[in-house]
Amino acid sequence: MRILFAASEVYPFSKTGGLADVAGALPEALAGLGHHVLVVTPWYRTLRADPAPLWVGDEWVPYDGGIAICGVGHLSRRGVDYAFVSHEMFQREQLYGFDDDAARFQLFSRAVPQAAAKLGFHPDVVHANDWHTGYVPMVLEHGWHLPEGFPKLPSVFTIHNVQYQGGSDLDAALYRLRLPGALRDSALNAHGRANAMQGALGFAHRVTTVSPTYAQEIQRPEYGYGLDGALRQVSYKLSGILNGIDTEVWNPATDPALPERYDAADPSGGKGAAKLALARRFGLDPARPLMGVVSRLADQKGIDILVAALPGLVAQGWAVFVLGDGDRELAGAIQHYGNHYRGAVGSYIGYDEGLAHLVYAAADTLAIPSRFEPCGLTQMIAMRYGALPVARATGGLVDTIRHDATGFLFAHATPEGLLWASGVARGAYNAKGHWRWMMEEAMHQDFSWGASAAAYLRLYQEMTGHHD
Ligand code: ADP
Numbered sequence: 001m002r003i004l005f006a007a008s009e010v011y012p013f014s015k016t017g018g019l020a021d022v023a024g025a026l027p028e029a030l031a032g033l034g035h036h037v038l039v040v041t042p043w044y045r046t047l048r049a050d051p052a053p054l055w056v057g058d059e060w061v062p063y064d065g066g067i068a069i070c071g072v073g074h075l076s077r078r079g080v081d082y083a084f085v086s087h088e089m090f091q092r093e094q095l096y097g098f099d100d101d102a103a104r105f106q107l108f109s110r111a112v113p114q115a116a117a118k119l120g121f122h123p124d125v126v127h128a129n130d131w132h133t134g135y136v137p138m139v140l141e142h143g144w145h146l147p148e149g150f151p152k153l154p155s156v157f158t159i160h161n162v163q164y165q166g167g168s169d170l171d172a173a174l175y176r177l178r179l180p181g182a183l184r185d186s187a188l189n190a191h192g193r194a195n196a197m198q199g200a201l202g203f204a205h206r207v208t209t210v211s212p213t214y215a216q217e218i219q220r221p222e223y224g225y226g227l228d229g230a231l232r233q234v235s236y237k238l239s240g241i242l243n244g245i246d247t248e249v250w251n252p253a254t255d256p257a258l259p260e261r262y263d264a265a266d267p268s269g270g271k272g273a274a275k276l277a278l279a280r281r282f283g284l285d286p287a288r289p290l291m292g293v294v295s296r297l298a299d300q301k302g303i304d305i306l307v308a309a310l311p312g313l314v315a316q317g318w319a320v321f322v323l324g325d326g327d328r329e330l331a332g333a334i335q336h337y338g339n340h341y342r343g344a345v346g347s348y349i350g351y352d353e354g355l356a357h358l359v360y361a362a363a364d365t366l367a368i369p370s371r372f373e374p375c376g377l378t379q380m381i382a383m384r385y386g387a388l389p390v391a392r393a394t395g396g397l398v399d400t401i402r403h404d405a406t407g408f409l410f411a412h413a414t415p416e417g418l419l420w421a422s423g424v425a426r427g428a429y430n431a432k433g434h435w436r437w438m439m440e441e442a443m444h445q446d447f448s449w450g451a452s453a454a455a456y457l458r459l460y461q462e463m464t465g466h467h468d
Helices: 018-032 101-118 136-142 170-177 181-185 196-203 212-217 228-233 268-282 303-315 328-340 353-362 378-384 395-400 415-430 432-443 449-464
Strands: 002-006 036-042 054-063 066-077 080-086 125-129 155-159 167-169 193-195 206-209 238-240 290-297 319-326 345-349 365-368 388-392 408-410
Touching: 002 018, 002 101, 018 036, 018 080, 018 125, 018 449, 036 101, 054 101, 066 101, 080 101, 101 125, 101 136, 101 167, 101 170, 125 136, 125 449, 136 155, 136 196, 155 196, 155 449, 167 170, 170 181, 170 193, 193 196, 196 228, 206 212, 206 449, 212 238, 212 395, 268 290, 268 319, 268 345, 268 353, 290 303, 290 328, 290 353, 290 378, 303 319, 303 328, 303 415, 319 328, 319 353, 328 345, 353 378, 365 378, 365 415, 378 388, 378 395, 378 432, 388 395, 388 415, 388 432, 408 415, 415 432
Parallel strands: 002 036, 002 125, 036 080, 125 155, 155 206, 206 238, 290 319, 290 365, 319 345, 365 388, 388 408
Antiparallel strands: 054 066, 066 080, 167 193
């Protein structure tokens, strides 16, 4: 099967968040299953590509009432083809955050079919991701001057986070995309404005999110950020497919960031050495069971809940170590407790990949009190490293953690909820046989991309009737 994958960021070429990881890993896994994947993404000024993409030529893209000329670059990496769309609008210091982001990604979405055709790629299915490429399904359905073979191609749209929807002026959006004015009354229209994500929900043949539970949650007002109604309307074509993790990068048996490597057969030596290293570096008492946190310090992640629970966690006997970056007030509160509970609370405020590896290995549990979590990666990494997640029962956390078997779940996003689950974990930690069994269970879970890729493939096959 030939799959066209469109994304605004792709690891290792560009990255601000989890979308880049998915756009990097999923096409590789699909290629590994024997399929031909072309990933189309902007050619940013900050693109990290060595060697640089090969310039293929210019392409005329219908845009803004006329034509925009975009360059197309190409490279192949690990069995996947990449097309990079070049235009002056992507020559900026960062990927997003500009007043004309809507116009920039309308151009990009409009250029996706043209860029693929320039490389002679004729897909069976098109997969767009998040609001930046949310216009792609409607362009395929109604776009003027599409390359041969592209009109009405089956399309999938994946929501990685429903919070960011891409709102802009409706008439301007239609004019730039060169779509018929009749679409003013289509799914693109959210209360008189263009909403790229809502448009994609309407025009894509299938809609997915990154976990089955999140697919249900976003149909409710508490989680839908205003799109819950639109999502309920398309529930017949909406499903959830879990992300995977890179099991080569996250492997305690080969991880060069650890003082001693270990595996599920005998984790205690390696985990003990990691704990001692972390305890020495941050002045923690290594005799206490260690609860780690590796997280953005943000409202979504419930770090305020963790902060409020810290005295209770210390009273339960935990040492707590937080590796996090983000909100300054939350960081300050964590550091305050670090001074107050010396030996029991420690932190590193900043982003440090190597330290993250050490924390997962050192920790007995990983606290994840998220308010919402589309999929979440930290719980999967933690389990692989034998750190049992203590997590809020939401989104992908529900779909990846089995309570009292591979981790601990709590229902309410409150300090009491977190303390309840931490108390259960504390009891289990004392019952050594049970803990050992849980660790083994957690470490044996398969979170590789293979399972996710197979699920996407089944979806593509259902949509297209292609089974090759
Ligand atoms: P997010 O919503 O932030 O994308 P995920 O759980 O999906 O949350 O992914 C978070 C990723 O970022 C994980 O790989 C985690 O190890 C990493 N991470 C988060 N905060 C830090 C930090 N301060 N230092 C290093 N790595 C971090």
